[in-house]
Amino acid sequence: MDSLMPRRQVLRTFALAATGAAVLGNAACGGGSSPSGADDKEFTYWSMWQDGEPSAVVLKAAIEQFTKDTGIKVNVQWKGRKVVDQIAPTLNTHNVPADLIDSQDRFVKATLFGTKQGLNLNSVYDLQIPGEGKKVADVIPAKYRDFATADGQAWLVPYQVLAEQIWYDGAALPGVTASPPKTWDEFVTLLGQRKAARGGGGPLALDGDIGDYNAFWTYHVILRDLGPGAFSAAATDKKGAKFDDPRMLAAVSKIEQLVKGGYFIKGYNGSKWPAIQQKWAGGQADFLLLGTFVPSETKSAAKAGFQYRSFPFPSGAAGDTSQEISLVGFAIPAKAKHASAAQKFIAYFLNSSRLAGMSSTANNLTPRTDIAVPAVLADAKKTLDQARTVPALDGVKMDQAEWYIKVFTPTNNEFLAGKLTAAAFLAKLKNTTADYWKVNG
């Protein structure tokens, strides 16, 4: 090497390259920031919404007003749904690029709270909401706060609530509006009538290529027959023995009854989302078990005069009437440099006049009970106000995600496709669950 280039020159070359790399690195990391404090004059917000989405429109208006009212500049970036994945690699560094993010509950809990990289948001609940004379804790019901709190630490402050209901067209089925089915038997009777009215066509819509949508059915019958927490308990049973419970067999046999009875629309397990939910909106099926995002997602495919109505999943043996939910809300990275300003914005946005846009413009439910809901979500809101709320899928997708994705979903997909009987489904789940916990226990 020495014969080709003097040592001094080699060192100089590497020094130049290293300097260049350092300059590039600093540029990539962004400029310096002042430490977190009450006098923050700006903060950076990475949003789960894409620019132009209804929720983004509402947030953007609030951000502009916030800057006018407080002088605090908000550097907002509309990152989209993978925002948590994008911020995750930075959480270990000293240059966490966002002071505020928002996302669905399970992503925040896993990536920020689960790695101890999320700020404890308890203090946000003590902040005054500008213009209202109330604290955040006064307007967010305890059930939502409890949902988003673990080990005494609030890890999310919600601003949207999602809830699964059974949706139908009120204009086409006025009888259901007058008297929605409350029990499983009433529900099956109604399905029988609708199937007959359709000349044998299945009245239930289901995009069976989406594992979660299949899971909602199985989860709900377990919830109604065995009560909240039963699904989660079975998932975490190291021997899988809870799948031997005769009540479990009775519950999932209801799904077998629906599959074998031909109650699901033709092609439900051979189509690509959103084909079936669009068929439902077009009147080719009657009922769709899905979240409160249904009206927004299917609006463009809905037939003329479609009236969005919904009722809770019918009760079962346990008499359970709880409503499962998931939350969308704000979180702050533990190393955020402008956490104080971000907290102020959360409190500011939860003012009823600003949060109302999430309902009126974005067609979503909010955690505040004093905000009027869009007509299409009125039934869901009524249920939420009255029922006990439980985490969607018993929180299994949030807390036992690997089991849910690798063990439960593939087997449940087979079950919903009619490839397994109820008994075979539970037997397979029992074995694969036990195998899973042998490796992961």
Added chain:
Amino acid sequence: MASTVVPGSPARTARRSVLVAGSSSPLARRRGRLFWPLVAPALVLYLVFYIAPTAATAWISLNKWAGAGPMQFAGWGNYRRLLLDPTFHSSFVNTLWILFGVGGATFLLSFLLTMVLRHLAGRKALRSIIFFPNVVSGVVISILWGFLFQTDGLVNSLLGALGVDNPPAWLAEDHLFLVIMAGLVWVQTGFYTTILMAAVDRIPPDLYEDAELVGVNAWQRFRYVTLPLMWDVVGVCAVLWSISSIKIFEFIYALAGAAGQLPSTKVWNMAVYAYGEAFSSGVPRYGTSAATAMVMLAMVAVLVVLIRRVVRRDSVEY
């Protein structure tokens, strides 16, 4: 550097002699001074953007890590988890199916098309049409492929017109991986046909005329003229396919996943598995994700070495 004659082949000795003689000339010395300034930028970029991330991935694969928070050294624990995880097993098998099944079908079709198109008028236009799926974004192509196979899709409509009353549910889990493999063959065939046709185009026509004079059939023409003269290109194609097939991701993700969710684990290959470990849901498992990436890297390395050994032979000059 040695100034004596070193033992070795005549060519090596001659080259070494030139270097030894050259190192003392002013031109060679000036050239030598420019060596590192010219090489260093590329070397630094290569080290920073390729070697360092690969080394980091290897290190992460030995740790339990959620992508944030502290790392916990796990030794070979992540690799052991892969060995015990049925989802990894099926992902590995699916990867092999893509590598050999899709690869075999793609190359077979590419050879057939190459042979057929050689004699067709308008072959350049046909080649462009076949190449078209490569031009369009993989995500778009895969979504389109999914719509073709819907219950009410074009494929079932055609089957219905042909009198098939109950066509299969193509996108059901039983058939989904088959549909994915067929789609991959469709997308890849144009690419490899184009390369192979370019190799065939440079074979002198008089060799084919000679072959016809001695009365060979189509298979013999392919076996004794075409294949030997394009063998080096076939080898390159095999290497390209091995590397790209193991990394296939977006076609499966976009075709079988929807509504922000990953596809069913039954159609995962190793690339989707690596992604799923880190980004599916729940606390990320970067350790097993990185371990999967290292297994993929090892597979690629082994395959490339094997392919180079299999296809190594003296190239035919013409």
